[in-house]
Amino acid sequence: MGVYGTLAFRNMRRLHTRVRPMGNSNNEYPAVGRIHRADRHLLVMTVSEAVVCVVSTSIYPIVYMETAVTGFIGINKSLERIQIENFMINVGSFLLYFNNAAPFYTYLIVSSAFRQHIKQYMMKLASPFTGRPVATMQITAPQVQS
Numbered sequence: 001m002g003v004y005g006t007l008a009f010r011n012m013r014r015l016h017t018r019v020r021p022m023g024n025s026n027n028e029y030p031a032v033g034r035i036h037r038a039d040r041h042l043l044v045m046t047v048s049e050a051v052v053c054v055v056s057t058s059i060y061p062i063v064y065m066e067t068a069v070t071g072f073i074g075i076n077k078s079l080e081r082i083q084i085e086n087f088m089i090n091v092g093s094f095l096l097y098f099n100n101a102a103p104f105y106t107y108l109i110v111s112s113a114f115r116q117h118i119k120q121y122m123m124k125l126a127s128p129f130t131g132r133p134v135a136t137m138q139i140t141a142p143q144v145q146s
Contacts, residue, residue: 001053005046012039041111048110049103056099060092 067085070077077085107114 001046001050005043005050008046009043012042038113041113044110045107045114048106052102052106053099056095056102060089060096063088063092 063085067089108118
């Protein structure tokens with residue numbers, strides 16, 4: 001994830017050098033702020049997903065390895081130690097499975113644009129039940145006359 005995140009970031013920077021948005025007559029570039037803001041959101045989302053992935057997947061192998069090594073050596077474990085190891089394996093398993101659902105919640109916490117899109121989507125889903133129409137922008141294609 002780190003390698004592909006870095007490659008995506010480098011590709012975005014390269015795109016900015018090639019693409020020059022059109023501005024106003026005063027040589028102002030209003031679109032540049034939007035592009036850079038979207039890139040920042042994407043970068044923060046990628047980095048946060050990588051961090052959550054590393055944290056949630058690194059605990060289980062460590063605990064499992066410790067349990068396997070101490071079991072293989074033949075150390076007599078007390079009932080309390082066995083319970084602690086089982087608890088840690090369960091926590092590690094939970095975090096391992098949580099990793100599949102984590103991107104949604106990570107994006108929801110980190111990105112305001114993602115929150116706005118989710119809010120619009122939920123409003124659209126709820127509109128038949130609430131009776132309120134959802135204000136959406138409709139894009140119409142230009143009519144071709146023959």
